[in-house]
Amino acid sequence: MRKKFLVFLVILMIGAISIEAQDLALKGGTVLTITNGIIETGTVVIQKGKIVAIGKDVPIPDGIDVVDVSGKFVMPGIIDSHSHIALTDVNEATDPVTPQIWMWEALDPGSDSIRTTLAGGVTAVKTMHGSANVIGGVNVTIKLKHNRPIEELIIPGVRQQLKMALGENPKRVYGEKGRSPSTRMGSAYVARKAFIEAQEYKAKWDKYEKAKSSGKKDLTAPEKDLKMETLKMVLEKKLTVDCHTYRAEEIVWIIRFCEEFAIDLMQVSHCIDGYKVADVMAEAGVFYGGWVDSWGFKEEAYDGCPYGMQIMYDAGAKMVINSDSPVLGRYLFREAAKVLKYTDIPENEVLKMITLNAAESLELEDRMGSLEKGKDGDIAVFDKHPLDTTSKCLMTIIEGEIFFDYAQQSVTAKGGSR
């Protein structure tokens, strides 16, 4: 267990794993680069898993596999920064504070949810602990390399995110058991108490490490505590936080809480009321993670308002569209299209909400989220513009390897019934 954990940390921190990847060229498609406009009849060349050339008339090296995508649309692989797919377990709902839980230890690379999600043009997801606990487990960001060893799925060298949750879920889970938290005040207390303990724990260890490095002998190491180890990593900014919450007052609360403890809060998930505090979110640089038009599926989600995304956009708040579901995760591009119904946000900015913005929320914008030289060869090919609701994904490519091919893997392509 300890050894596995250390191996994971090595992957996490150093990112020194080399994976065999393929070379591939996509020729003749309409390329939606996200960062550099649209290239008509463009070509994308991938070598050793990275994009090495992109443009209208770029030469294709000899011997490289070429896929003709004439008349098709080529976009960066879709990224879902709030998912629960590919996990055998989601919620360690036995205690409101469980930062000792690491979701990579529930990761199932053979999960059928990876196959179905790939078919929606998705190449990477952050797959998460559930929302039963105020402080849940550490999420894991993966590429959807179906059926490969987990070392190939887990994206190396990136800060993973600790899941936190406020609102009705922890209140319900523990309130029903006659335990705290059963109120929002209780949840706030639970979070604060845990991080104060972590500060003390960190101070103890810092003192010990300092003494040790100054050459002092006969030192006794403080006792290891797995919960505190994770929270210490959060305080040391080796991990960041994604907090599940719906209501405006809680969104502001978690932003201020993270400021108080100098924690890097990356995303507020679900974020139904985000538009009400769009300016506060923009100022904090926290990502809105949520759906486009969901509302009222529970009381705290009542004020969902699709028009609100315009307020967020105008305030300069950063937004990503998430699935939180294996069903919606198969067509995030259709969810995104609805932004055009309810707001005047430009198309390319809408596409960013399922690509570049999501990459940025995961601190992976140098590797993913747009089609640029030097970035990973993670690509989705669509038959029509991906914001056309009647479009479908034809091919999903991760680091130059084809992981989904509509022509091979669909009943419709094989003629169906008609």
Next chain:
Amino acid sequence: MKKILLIYFMLILLTVAAKADPADNVILIKNGTIVPIEGGPPVVGDILIENGTISEIGKNIPATAGAEVIDASGKFVYPGLIAVMTAVGVTGYPRAGNDTDEVGTSTPHMDPFDAVNPEDDCIEVTRIGGVTTVHTVSGSRSVINGKSIVLHLGGTLAEEMIARRYVAQVLNMGAIEQNKYPSTRPGVVSFLRSKLNEAKKFAENTSRSQKDSDDLSKRNLEMEALVPVVKGDVPVIFITGNEVTLRNALGLIEDYNLKGIIRAGSGILKYADRIAKANIPVIWAGTESLPQRWEPHDLNYHTAAVLAEKGILFTFDSGGYGLGSRNVRNITTPAAISVAHGLSEREALEALTINAAKILGIANEVGSLEKGKIANAAIWTGSPIQGRSRVEAVIIKGKRIPLTSFQTRLYDKFRKIVDERMERKKK
């Protein structure tokens, strides 16, 4: 004098009432691309709406004095969409409490009309999404759930909104109980057989002695609700979710000669020929269902295309009858997915309009833009199945509906609050 004053006031009131009456509204939609669904191909032209109904469709219809003219140039006029299996009107929660799913295994007498709240926030949200008519059910969690009704989403009182009472009974073939009969699917079947047998016997007894119907001691509201079902006068919607429950529903329809409608979640392809042969309409709810491990990823995405191919009368399930499934406006999503996987756009739009009307038995009134039908229509910037298409005007029973909802009001409120706060911070 007092009397004269009273009469005077009454007259004023009457004229005000007459003015407010939607029947007096005349609306002329000009130069839109009219997609009538039935009665002809799309044409660019005008629609004249008088007294709540479509009185003329054609080119260059002159505007009469006082008519409200809507310029639809470059826009598309579609019949109002019809959503089946919703809880619109009865999910006042959290403001009025949830009124779906009465307790009990057999509650055929529950009537959602008794719970319709014209202020339900779902109504405005749904209609400004282009859905003008909904089929609302009393619940789905019991074996015998209750009656279902059709509402037009215009009006301020339940009685103004109601289009049809008791359009169908709703049974759930998979509604097994915990530690209580019926706790298995075969148990559900035999529970239903007993109830249907009882209803048949009750129907025979009451028809033999008509006088008894006045005898209050002989009244039985549960059985009375099932009598039109066993007589084949009122259709039955069978909620099924897999092959077993679907097969059991087909068995009951055949054995009891019921006017059955199948709401299917999955497992329907194997039975499609049998369903087509028996002319059983289908409410297809499985488009977005995840495939089984061994199934192609797009099997359910493709199923609507197969249903159309087999000539089965089908519509899409709105998924809007569980508490919290309030996005009946997204009934266009399964349609769009199906179009991406083999259904034609025309078939998809038929499913959301005329097919739903046929299944509910209201096709002579709504479901298409044709002369003489109730004027339920929406003007769109594009096809309703395109996620980006916007609704620019909604007309229900000949009356133009304001494009507002609690969500547009929230937008207005917080647009102001956020903008003002940002201004203050700048200073």
